[in-house]
Amino acid sequence: MMDLALFRLPDGRAWVGEGPFAEAAAPPGGTAFYVNDFTLSDARPWKIPARLTPVKSREDLWAALAQNEALNDAAAPKVRWQKPATEWFKMAFRRIRKDVLAHKLRKLVPVLTEEGELQSGDPRVLLCRVLEAPDGLWGYARVQGNQGFLGATPELLMQIEGSTLRTMALAGTAKPNREESFAADVKEIEEHELVAGFIEEALKEFGQVSRGAREVSHPAGLTHFRTDISVQLQNSADINDLIARLHPTPAVGCLPRDESGREKLAEYRRQLKTPAFFGAPFGLKVDDAFHCVVSIRGLAWNEATMFLPSGCGIVGGSAFDHEWRELRLKRESVAKLFGV
Template sequence: MPGNVLRWPNPAQAVPERLRQLVAFALLHKLPVALWRLPNATAPQLCLSFSAEAALTGLPPALEATAPAGFTFFPFRDSDHNPALFLPADVLFDAARPNELRVQEAAAGAPDILPQLREYLASSQNTAASSPILPWAVSPQPAPHAATQEEYTALVERGVRAIEKGKVQKVVSSRAARWPLPADFDALAAFTALQERYPRAFVSLVSAPGAGTWLGATPEVLVELTADGRFCTMALAGTQPLPPDHQPQHAIWRQKEIEEQALVARYIVSCFKQLRLREYEETGPRTVVAGELLHLRTDFSVNLRAVPFPTLATDMLRLLHPTSAVGGMPRQAALEFLQKHEGYDRAYYSGFLGPVNLPAPGVTQLFVNLRCFQVRPQEAILYAGTGLTADSDPAKEWQETELKLTTAGAILT
């Protein structure tokens, strides 16, 4: 991305200290900040915006190579309660190049904020950066209701009845759980722990006024544009635990999970058809590992150098979200069912997030915000869902949510 490159004022400073310093500056100035580590990568990256107001978009991002670079954080449903965010990359830090800061000096707010940032980074007295207690953004919305097992059982039973009556083919029910934070909880340390525990996941920490603070380690790609000119997406559904010493290729899938995953894959194909695109590659389904869980996954790819379709990623993003893997099918009927019966606000859970046109124009990786939790002053709000079909068993669906809660929740115990 274009911009001026600044040298880090203290070359001896370790990368975790640099990240903490940048995050502390953003939080102290009530600016939005995002920290992430891509799947199978080792170096985290950070995006900081000079203006909280500039991050409020209300719209999904444009993904063309000519669109702005930044980090998007989009809710399950766009609303005044959960604003759609796009954090312009006014400051970009990549731990792979730890001595560099890429800065947009012409960005909104830069004349006021940039001199303060330079001074802050050069100072050895910024004690806020060395403290584990940072002023993380807190959502202004009340904490959501946490469903009991009886309440979730009733929701699953309603979903199965709706499927049997032909109102929906599939619905993805979910619930929130409220866990106390450890007394010494440090969100940046938790981000590091998630990186170490889930090397194949997209690990993120986002803190922004109006949205609050969210941590997660998601396995699911929503939309990807690669440096070699490919568009990619995936159908990820079906869940079972990964037993110790068990190989993924030995997994046996029930008809319920096979059907659930096939519905998601068929929905992606239907989106291609809506755009009159036939030149795509489909691979799978295959069994993949995500933390302590196994899923079924089908990958889809389009060679954009052979198929000139410059707006494909943007068009597919707007057709896909929310995907049938997090809402259901038909989409509108399933979303109306959830609005009526789910009983809480998902906020940014099962929305999407990720870097856009970073680290270079034409490179974008967006992920479905699963296996995540919201950080509040004394507790974490965790989220988990299950795809329902006519064969769903309420007790097994509850147990599946319990398994999914432990993915991100493992670092809270």
């Protein structure tokens, strides 16, 4: 059975870890992956591989994999996707927007998942695409037997090097052909500032926070607002605590992030059958640094069923047709990158 984790940095450096993985509650001294689900339900999220190999090319990756013969002949997956139905998502959209207008919520991110049936080929072949994703994206993958997930995300949850923690607010998405007016789009700015403000506030207890300017960023064919934020950590802060403090940011979660908000978020994720990996933190502690991303722009599979999720922030000014199109654009960017 294949048991592996893969992590790639935006500059192309990548590592593949092979199982069996030892599991720990706290970060170990050496190298380990951090893999959890969206609700952080795994009490032992630190996965220490039996073997870790730096990989540069798909040849390196195949050579590093114990089962490389089986994969060498495998073809890229062909998937028959089903058109997602609007009803459930429309209902969720209306209820969230109503709650926002009634001041019960400020923002919530529902997730729509397109499902498909694997017709031929092997989804594990897509591990190559993770490795070869465009610069500027972080790649992540976890495969266990006949299930797995992988993706190429533009969103950093945190990177800790020495006493500096870097993170970003990435939220607010341009409509197609409206990139010029995006920088002044009041609704998208509001959506973005909710995320940036939350992160800034959450990090204050850990040290001096610096916040960069709001910028327009173009990862993988989409246009988003991005604000870089960093903090000088006062004490050697516990990584698990930092993850729990930041995740889920309102870029993939809700605001306020109180019990009632979190319950609503969990309820929508259940109703809409959001895969557990989606939006969760995924990281690697290596070479005295910890890199951890938000697992979006990815897909998952369980035997022959494929899942392609995407989410969008709903605020008072959101309109269903725009959000529906934004969800599609996000899925299309993933489908294009992975050739599915």
